[in-house]
Amino acid sequence: MSIPSRSTLLLAPAIAHATTGFDVADGPAAQGRSERLFLRSLSATESAYSDEARALEWLREQNNRVEVRVERISFDRMHRWRRDGTDGAIRHETGKFFSIEGIRVTTTWGRTPTWDQPIINQPEIGYLGFIVKELGGVLHFLTQAKVEPGNINHVQLSPTIQATRSNYTQVHQGRRPLYLEYFQSARPSSVLLDQLQSEQGARFLQKRNRNIIILVDHDVPIYESFTWLTLGQLKRLMRHDNVVNMDTRTVLSGVSYGSHRDDALDLHGALAAEGLGRRTLGPFCRSALSHHHAVHSIDDIIHFLTELKSSYDLSLEKIPLCRVNGWGFSPQEIARPDGKYFKVIAADVSIGNREVMRWQQPMIQPSQPGLCAFVCKELNGVMHFAVQAKLECGNRDVVELAPTVQCLTGDYRAPDSEAVPFIDCVLNAAPEQIVVDAQQSEEGGRFYREQNRNVIVLADQQFPEQLPPRFIWMTLNQLLFFIKLNNYLNIQARSLIAAVAACD
Amino acid sequence: MSIPSRSTLLLAPAIAHATTGFDVADGPAAQGRSERLFLRSLSATESAYSDEARALEWLREQNNRVEVRVERISFDRMHRWRRDGTDGAIRHETGKFFSIEGIRVTTTWGRTPTWDQPIINQPEIGYLGFIVKELGGVLHFLTQAKVEPGNINHVQLSPTIQATRSNYTQVHQGRRPLYLEYFQSARPSSVLLDQLQSEQGARFLQKRNRNIIILVDHDVPIYESFTWLTLGQLKRLMRHDNVVNMDTRTVLSGVSYGSHRDDALDLHGALAAEGLGRRTLGPFCRSALSHHHAVHSIDDIIHFLTELKSSYDLSLEKIPLCRVNGWGFSPQEIARPDGKYFKVIAADVSIGNREVMRWQQPMIQPSQPGLCAFVCKELNGVMHFAVQAKLECGNRDVVELAPTVQCLTGDYRAPDSEAVPFIDCVLNAAPEQIVVDAQQSEEGGRFYREQNRNVIVLADQQFPEQLPPRFIWMTLNQLLFFIKLNNYLNIQARSLIAAVAACD
DSSP states (O other): OOSOOHHHHHHHHHHHHHGGGOOOTTSOHHHHHHHHHHHHHHHOOOOSSOOHHHHHHHHHHHHHHOOEEEEEEOGGGOTTEEEOTTTOOEEETTSOSOEEEEEEEEESSSSOSEEEEEEEEOOOOEEEEEEEEEETTEEEEEEEEEEOTTOTTSEEEEOSEEEOHHHHTTTTOOOOOTTHHHHHTOOGGGEEEEEEEEOOTTTBSSOEEEEEEEEEOSOOOOOTTEEEEEHHHHHHHTTSTTOBOHHHHHHHHTOOOOOBOHHHHHHHHHHHHHHHSOOOOOHHHHHHHBOSOOSSOHHHHHHHHHHHHHHOOEEEEEEOGGGOTTOEEOSSEEEOTTOOSEEEEEEEEEEOSSSOEEEEEEEEEESSOEEEEEEEEEETTEEEEEEEEEEOTTOSSSEEEEOSEEEOSSOTTSGGGGGSTTHHHHHTOOGGGEEEEEEEEOOTTTBSSOEEEEEEEEOOTTSOSSOOTTEEEEEHHHHHHHHTSTTOBOHHHHHHHHHOOTTO | OOSOOHHHHHHHHHHHHHGGGOOOTTSOHHHHHHHHHHHHHHHOOOOSSOOHHHHHHHHHHHHHHOOEEEEEEOGGGOTTEEEOTTTOOEEETTSOSOEEEEEEEEESSSSOSEEEEEEEEOOOOEEEEEEEEEETTEEEEEEEEEEOTTOTTSEEEEOSEEEOHHHHTTTTOOOOOTTHHHHHTOOGGGEEEEEEEEOOTTTBSSOEEEEEEEEEOSOOOOOTTEEEEEHHHHHHHTTSTTOBOHHHHHHHHTOOOOOBOHHHHHHHHHHHHHHHSOOOOOHHHHHHHBOSOOSSOHHHHHHHHHHHHHHOOEEEEEEOGGGOTTOEEOSSEEEOTTOOSEEEEEEEEEEOSSSOEEEEEEEEEESSOEEEEEEEEEETTEEEEEEEEEEOTTOSSSEEEEOSEEEOSSOTTSGGGGGSTTHHHHHTOOGGGEEEEEEEEOOTTTBSSOEEEEEEEEOOTTSOSSOOTTEEEEEHHHHHHHHTSTTOBOHHHHHHHHHOOTTO
């Protein structure tokens, strides 16, 4: 098969036809073009270059071919890492990569006014980047099967490049990351997406990465562990546990498909339905594309956030790691006597079969698997997401928009978890209410075998239209609007949004 | 006269008629309503409640009625302020209000990789808020004639409320700020604007204030130093030197008027012209209202910022104020031997004639008046602004969008100022190129007699369409889009944008 799948072909003319009626809410024609490219790729679940089954098989092969050994060691056995004499922080001898430091958090938010904790400090902004190319008229994403020491299943689908500045300035005298030059020399017109996005605010001190997608129109060398996948295929693969890594999910969450008027969307649906009688716009698709019928305006949402950011204080003070209250220190780990939250551990890593790479590094090991869930409900005829404003100590700006339920720091199945709003609605959802349900891994370069259940459920009849304080209804179009801008949605919310196949 | 002016009436039906053809790019109908209210108020330069001449006369009266005495004193004569024993910072004994601290700045931006300086630390978010009300069908802003010790002319037009949290939690046992309860109890539906905005990044450590406008529809008591003014009148008053204070200017800069399609804008123009043959849409009006024809898309601008934020580092370290390199200390001031930048001084303030308020406080005195200017040029048939990305040490996020020319820290008339791009274009502009030209004061509660020349000029034929790195063309509509969101435009850019009468 050398042409795109039927479903791709089907949606394409509808989009082309409706173009003149479109309102690209925030820019000139060039922007409309990338949105159409993304939309077409989203609807292409089959292509000549790969499909879901082949990708899974290919990933299994990659996984079998590589040998990964991760052993816990004591901190003093980490080569080139040491405890800093002045503040007890764990640092690389070059001062690069990242460090584990101690902080004291003070806040007027929540029930705990102050606490200490270890935190990862990684001030460098790295690349999380995809190269994309039109193949057979459909945008394909150059995806890597990448090994990370913390991954449960070793190899997951990652962006084309995943590199900190320490990586690509070659502090470790390793190889220059593949494809780096494409990102460093990209012309503005080839950049389809370029956003600074936050990472886990409870674990990282104000960390951000550069999420970027660049379009190439010439031949690109394809190295052994790389393959082309459409956006639709990547979304399908997210239905499987721990297949698509966190870095891929954050980049894909930033992809938006434009803002359109009702009449243009109706035209889409009608034209598409006429072709096959099958593909009308699903509720999530309409929620992604329509800029009408939202319960709240963008200004309302900004007001909601301004109110919270003005009302609550969050201040951090760096303290010596050895004086972090509530945490105990052994030669092997930094952990709480009550076993809560996470541990800092040291790992000895070796990867490869013929050419073996070996190194040591600190990692974060979570206490238990977590749960991140959005509850959705159709309001005003458009699917809305119940979004929570959440303060996490490493946030750059007090609160970020988070999933309806985000339980990462305690056992969500414990009896006292009833205090978490809406958790019952998620845990007791009937099969027909479940839109997304998969285990997803956090970044395997820092987190040791951390996976969290990612769920999107449709609210039942009892679910209130009036949300409690600190929650607000938003359409997918509005969520995508805020993702474009710095540090509005947290990584957990973005991970869930990445899994929404907006064609549904 | 008990009805709004002719020009108001004229624009009103055009707007009402065109409404159905409007595209409110980012929200439901409620948002469109506030945009129409603002637009109508903008076009109302006369009203039954005041006009430009009367407002100036009233301000003169207020100024004559009040007695203001500000004397420089030595630091040790400031009652309730002291040098902190541990870090030498100047703090209020309550720990509230603000403090003067020392910082060491390290950055890869610009020619100076590291420097020390005193900086104002004021972590509290205060209110800068207007109450607005429809009077005779036109939105009026409840404006205060407010005395600030640093103001050159003592009294300037300020928002309805201007209060730090220390003010309104009454740390100084003063009176509760007038109208505070309106802001504290505002329902979301009455909030027309609510934004967190940055202040001078070279002087303040990541300071922000809450810029807010609330609509009331019931009677409001009008106290002695308050008056109602339309948006159009406030913009007119900004043509005069030092009449409209910084806090008013920042709030008004956030007012936006919607994003519309060409056909709707043409309809406006046609209907308006038919009525009086006079009022077609001026170039700045079209630039504010149109979301077409911009040279760059919103995504392009985000890419431009992401590139800079990813490429340059800015890190701050707090250091003892007494160890700030390059600054000298005397009992009266903290200043540089070379006289550059600014001084920290101590002031003894007494205000009032019958009931006298008296206090002492530290203030910042600039070395010389500065210059802030936008150069504008019609491109693609729409007026564009040459916007500069600028790093200032107190920025929350590395760079903010700044005017084409921003010379505040050196003498812009000195010979070596030729290094400043585009300064000649501003200083040598012919009268017909000048759109805005007035001296404007910085906040008189912190800055001692600081005024900066605010200029908007039209580029001449020689001005390049291709801008140097770190500069980008943006329409007024795009600037207003980014103002809504946190910390994108700096205070100097916002001050200039506030002065643009979008009806021009």
